[in-house]
Amino acid sequence: MWDALRNHFDDTKDRRFETLVDSERAADFSVQAGDMLLDYAKTNIDAKTRALLIDLLETTGVAAKRDAMFAGAPINETEGRAVLHTALRNLDGDAVLVDGVDVMPEVLATLDRMEGFADELRSGAFAGQGGKITDVINIGIGGSDLGPAMAVRTLAPYHDGPRCHFVSNVDPADIAQVLRGCDPATTLVIVASKTFTTIETMTNAQTAKAWMEQTVADPAAQFVALSTSDEKTAAFGIDATRVFGFEDWVGGRYSMWGPIGLSLMIGIGAPAFRAFLRGAQSMDRHFKTAEWSENMPALLALTGIWHNQICGYATRAVLPYDNNLARLPAYLQQLEMESNGKRVSMDGVDLTVNSGPVVWGEPGTNGQHAFYQLIHQGTRVVPCEFLVAARGHEDDLHHQHQLLVANCLAQSEALMKGRDLDEARGKVADRFAGDELDRQARHRLFPGNRPSVTIAYPQLDPFTLGQIVALYEHRVFVEGAVLGINSYDQWGVELGKELATALQPVVEGTRSADDKDGSTAALVGFLQKNGVQPLRLNRAVPFNKYLTQRTG
Numbered sequence: 001m002w003d004a005l006r007n008h009f010d011d012t013k014d015r016r017f018e019t020l021v022d023s024e025r026a027a028d029f030s031v032q033a034g035d036m037l038l039d040y041a042k043t044n045i046d047a048k049t050r051a052l053l054i055d056l057l058e059t060t061g062v063a064a065k066r067d068a069m070f071a072g073a074p075i076n077e078t079e080g081r082a083v084l085h086t087a088l089r090n091l092d093g094d095a096v097l098v099d100g101v102d103v104m105p106e107v108l109a110t111l112d113r114m115e116g117f118a119d120e121l122r123s124g125a126f127a128g129q130g131g132k133i134t135d136v137i138n139i140g141i142g143g144s145d146l147g148p149a150m151a152v153r154t155l156a157p158y159h160d161g162p163r164c165h166f167v168s169n170v171d172p173a174d175i176a177q178v179l180r181g182c183d184p185a186t187t188l189v190i191v192a193s194k195t196f197t198t199i200e201t202m203t204n205a206q207t208a209k210a211w212m213e214q215t216v217a218d219p220a221a222q223f224v225a226l227s228t229s230d231e232k233t234a235a236f237g238i239d240a241t242r243v244f245g246f247e248d249w250v251g252g253r254y255s256m257w258g259p260i261g262l263s264l265m266i267g268i269g270a271p272a273f274r275a276f277l278r279g280a281q282s283m284d285r286h287f288k289t290a291e292w293s294e295n296m297p298a299l300l301a302l303t304g305i306w307h308n309q310i311c312g313y314a315t316r317a318v319l320p321y322d323n324n325l326a327r328l329p330a331y332l333q334q335l336e337m338e339s340n341g342k343r344v345s346m347d348g349v350d351l352t353v354n355s356g357p358v359v360w361g362e363p364g365t366n367g368q369h370a371f372y373q374l375i376h377q378g379t380r381v382v383p384c385e386f387l388v389a390a391r392g393h394e395d396d397l398h399h400q401h402q403l404l405v406a407n408c409l410a411q412s413e414a415l416m417k418g419r420d421l422d423e424a425r426g427k428v429a430d431r432f433a434g435d436e437l438d439r440q441a442r443h444r445l446f447p448g449n450r451p452s453v454t455i456a457y458p459q460l461d462p463f464t465l466g467q468i469v470a471l472y473e474h475r476v477f478v479e480g481a482v483l484g485i486n487s488y489d490q491w492g493v494e495l496g497k498e499l500a501t502a503l504q505p506v507v508e509g510t511r512s513a514d515d516k517d518g519s520t521a522a523l524v525g526f527l528q529k530n531g532v533q534p535l536r537l538n539r540a541v542p543f544n545k546y547l548t549q550r551t552g
Contacts, residue, residue, distance in 0.1 A: 001052060002309075005056070009306075012044060015044070016448075017449060021041050021416070026041050028047075034282055036296070036468075037454075037457070038300060038453060038455055039455075042453070044449075049306065050302070056302075056305070056482055060481060060484065062482060066288065066481070070096075072084055072096055072249070076486060076488040078491075079488075079489055081249050082098050082249035083249060084098065085255065085257055085258075087107055087249075088107060088250065089280040090281065093105075093108055107258070114259060117242070118269070121133050121136075121188065121266055122161045129216050130183060130184075130186035133187070133188045133222075134163065135162055135181075135183070137189045138164065138165070138166050138167070138190045138262075139168075139189060139192065142252050143251065144192035144226070145168035145192070146331045148264050150328055150330070151264045151465060152264050152268075155264070155268050158272050158462060159268055161268065162188070162266060164264075170203055175208065183215075184215040184222075187212070188224060189208045190226060191205045192226040192260055193225075193227055194229075195227070196227045197229075205236070209236075220237025221239070223238050223242070226243075226244050226262060228247070230243065244259035253334050253339070254335075257277060257280065264276070278466060279462065279464060279465060279467040279470070280466035280467065281470075282463075283467045296471060297477075298478050300475045302478075303453055304475065304479055307357075308356070309354055313357070313382065314354070314380075315358040315380075316384075317371075317384045317385065318332055318360070318385050319384055319385065322392075324460055325387060329362060331469075332359050339487040339488065340355055340480050344485070345483070345485055355485065365404065368407065375415065376450070382450070385453050385455065386408050386412055386453070386455070387454075387456075387468070389458065389464075390405075390458050393460075414448075415451070418448015418450075419444065419445060424441040425437060428441060455468070513525070
């Protein structure tokens with residue numbers, strides 16, 4: 001099937017797909033899941049392309065793999081684990097078996113415990129040692145940070161609980177800046193680490209604990225653990241009633257539907273959090289039951305496969321025209337690139353096609369004044385994915401939201417249509433003539449024929465966010481299943497972590513750098529030399545004195 005797709009691409013790559021887009025195509029090359037719309041009409045995919053891509057799903061057994069995932073089979077073969085983040089939003093409690101045991105009673109019991117704790121904290125019944133919890137700090141990294149941090153930012157219009165902060169980087173600046181704005185007596189710290197051994201997370205947790213010890217009599221009483229290690233959380237001093245565990249069949253980057261989402265639940269409340277789960281559950285049901293030609297996650301995945309593996313477009317821009325989705329591109333970077341950034345198939349054989357693309361992006365109109373230049377006129381084609389709501393949350397500024405929508409739709413239209421040389425000449429013919437007219441016109445030429453898809457929805461509420469995240473999760477699954485890779489392990493993060501552990505005593509000066517390569521040893525030497533008496537700008541050092549120190 002790969003060869004048939006490549007041959008069809010060769011046959012159609014030079015056509016202007018703008019000529020394909022009429023009202024019938026707009027209906028035929030879009031799909032709805034509930035009240036969410038995916039439009040992929042502004043691509044070079046035609047009916048034959050779609051049929052070949054759907055054949056690819058059939059020949060690679062995606063349906064069987066999908067059913068195995070939902071059934072609790074150990075599809076994460078390299079780690080021998082099931083992949084069941086979908087069970088965390090299975091609110092109706094249909095049985096989900098892992099090794100013959102229904103996991104749903106425990107999933108729902110944990111959700112009830114989370115809701116009970118969140119309600120106590122939001123109401124003031126859990127008051128900490130300062131009268132009321134006003135701030136929540138979530139300390140995690142990777143999926144224990146990106147998911148809830150993105151969701152809290154996205155659902156800001158629904159946030160009526162304590163302020164939520166997120167710390168992930170082991171760089172001390174990250175935690176120092178967050179702690180500086182909080183009062184230990186009125187702050188709850190959530191430590192999110194499945195094993196309670198993640199070095200970055202536990203380093204930051206110890207820093208937060210030391211900070212709290214300066215003010216609070218019992219600092220551990222204002223800590224919550226999202227972990228499966230009862231022994232280590234107890235050693236840290238966290239009471240078992242404030243420990244929320246999750247099973248190894250929930251991967252980090254797929255985990256905010258359960259305990260990792262506690263900060264979100266505290267911020268927006270249990271009913272809104274359940275609406276978030278319901279949105280994801282609705283997309284799960286759609287993914288399981290819709291025919292491939294009407295299946296939104298499958299079609300989104302197939303456009304990605306067409307653009308990356310067949311057309312050779314190496315990157316994908318995610319462009320939300322919704323400022324509350326500002327963190328979505330960063331979240332999807334991890335979701336997609338850690339999941340499908342692999343080089344061998346499930347059986348350990350080198351891939352014969354490219355794996356996942358580079359995923360990046362920023363909110364819409366800001367990007368228009370930054371990197372859209374490259375998207376429109378650069379030499380590389382960057383497929384774009386636009387997200388836009390029919391209405392915002394600021395009713396008194398609806399006219400401004402309409403301007404936002406107009407910008408979104410105009411960008412996808414401009415990417416498709418472009419501007420030819422004759423039109424470009426017409427833009428400057430009143431100012432230039434002859435060779436100079438042609439030169440100036442070429443600077444204003446837009447090649448167009450650049451593909452995009454648009455995801456549209458009524459309003460960005462908790463249910464809709466659940467739909468969006470689940471849509472992208474299943475998109476990742478489909479792409480990985482077609483490629484024959486394991487989307488649920490991440491061995492690529494291991495080597496750097498191992499070397500960092502070995503390098504720490506070298507950097508600290510307690511072990512020699514003799515066994516390191518020349519470049520690494522020289523860098524260690526430079527940083528040690530310049531870190532002996534750090535020069536820093538702070539409130540106690542006037543800038544002119546700091547500048548004198550820096551420049552001599």
